[in-house]
Amino acid sequence: MRLAAAFALFSDLRAAVRVAFWPTLKDLYHNPALILHVSRTFMTHVWAAFSASTDQNGRLVKRAFLPNATGTVLDLGAGFGHTIQYLNCSKVTKYVALEPNAEMHSHIRRTAECAGFRESDGSLVILSCGAEDTMQILEVLGGPHPVDTIISVLTLCSIPSLKGVITSLVRDVLKPGGQFLFYEHVLSPRADVAWWQRFWTPLWSIFFDGCRLDCPTHLHIGNIKYVDDDGKELSIWDEGETWGKPGESAENLWWHQAGQFRKRVQ
Numbered sequence: 001m002r003l004a005a006a007f008a009l010f011s012d013l014r015a016a017v018r019v020a021f022w023p024t025l026k027d028l029y030h031n032p033a034l035i036l037h038v039s040r041t042f043m044t045h046v047w048a049a050f051s052a053s054t055d056q057n058g059r060l061v062k063r064a065f066l067p068n069a070t071g072t073v074l075d076l077g078a079g080f081g082h083t084i085q086y087l088n089c090s091k092v093t094k095y096v097a098l099e100p101n102a103e104m105h106s107h108i109r110r111t112a113e114c115a116g117f118r119e120s121d122g123s124l125v126i127l128s129c130g131a132e133d134t135m136q137i138l139e140v141l142g143g144p145h146p147v148d149t150i151i152s153v154l155t156l157c158s159i160p161s162l163k164g165v166i167t168s169l170v171r172d173v174l175k176p177g178g179q180f181l182f183y184e185h186v187l188s189p190r191a192d193v194a195w196w197q198r199f200w201t202p203l204w205s206i207f208f209d210g211c212r213l214d215c216p217t218h219l220h221i222g223n224i225k226y227v228d229d230d231g232k233e234l235s236i237w238d239e240g241e242t243w244g245k246p247g248e249s250a251e252n253l254w255w256h257q258a259g260q261f262r263k264r265v266q
């Protein structure tokens with residue numbers, strides 16, 4: 001791996017510190033209790049500055065499959081609501097934005113309303129819990145299996161105990177026949193790139209609210225199993241595929257994979 005690619009992280013880190021350091025310090029001055037969530041506060045400012053360009057960067061990939069979302073859509077880590085623009089509103093009956101950072105909720109509400117999703121008629125639901133809180137998701141949406149499509153865009157990298165969390169989301173929240181659509185940066189299949197991803201993750205995750213560069217998210221999703229009535233372990237998916245971002249360098253520390261999986265009708 002070229003050293004320039006291995007150390008590419010520092011230009012991102014520098015840009016992030018440039019936009020987020022003083023605003024984070026200012027927030028801490030006004031509310032010292034934020035010291036407990038300083039990485040999240042920092043990340044809020046980073047994402048406010050860079051989410052639009054990040055979205056632009058993945059637009060072609062997202063445009064090719066996010067319009068496939070149907071029915072009740074659960075958007076994990078909705079952020080500022082960038083995913084809403086890719087939905088085909090004639091196929092989506094309810095947009096559920098799961099976003100633990102409440103400072104982002106007003107943006108989500110505004111963007112969703114422009115697309116015709118409203119809390120007043122139940123077509124928009126904003127949840128403040130994390131993706132790991134499946135009990136609360138089921139309680140609010142009236143489970144079991146209330147969701148037709150789960151979407152995750154650049155969120156699963158910062159969820160601890162990822163394997164268990166996505167397994168429980170797919171098993172308990174996703175309807176049989178429902179889809180899981182994702183676009184994430186993941187652990188590279190190249191040993192040298194993966195080495196650097198693992199090396200940088202402890203530093204990177206301190207600044208970016210737990211975001212890891214070394215999650216094999218696409219493999220975790222593809223490998224979800226269930227146990228049938230005879231005690232046999234089977235794939236929970238009927239069909240599924242993953243693909244990369246066209247033109248992306250294999251040496252990218254943020255190596256992306258998109259995927260579309262359909263849950264088996266048991």
Ligand SMILES: C[S@@+](CC[C@H](N)C(=O)[O-])C[C@H]1O[C@@H](n2cnc3c(N)ncnc32)[C@H](O)[C@@H]1O
Nearest residue numbers: 051076077078079082101130131153154155159
């Ligand atoms: C990098 S942003 C991506 C936002 C959005 N999906 C987009 O593409 O613009 C990751 C988001 O995940 C949220 N997040 C952090 N921890 C989470 C958790 N445990 N469950 C769900 N979302 C979480 C963050 O607050 C943040 O808004």
Ligand SMILES: *[C@@H]1O[C@H](CO)[C@@H](O)[C@H](O)[C@H]1NC(C)=O
Nearest residue numbers: 063064065066067068069260
């Ligand atoms: C939807 O999914 C199918 C494969 O199931 C794919 O061929 C198609 O390009 C996807 N995108 C859209 C926008 O329908």
Ligand SMILES: *[C@@H]1O[C@H](CO)[C@@H](O)[C@H](O)[C@H]1NC(C)=O
Nearest residue numbers: 067068087088089090091092
């Ligand atoms: C949206 O979905 C409708 C109904 O399935 C379809 O007729 C239309 O072509 C879709 N629009 C886009 C932009 O994909």
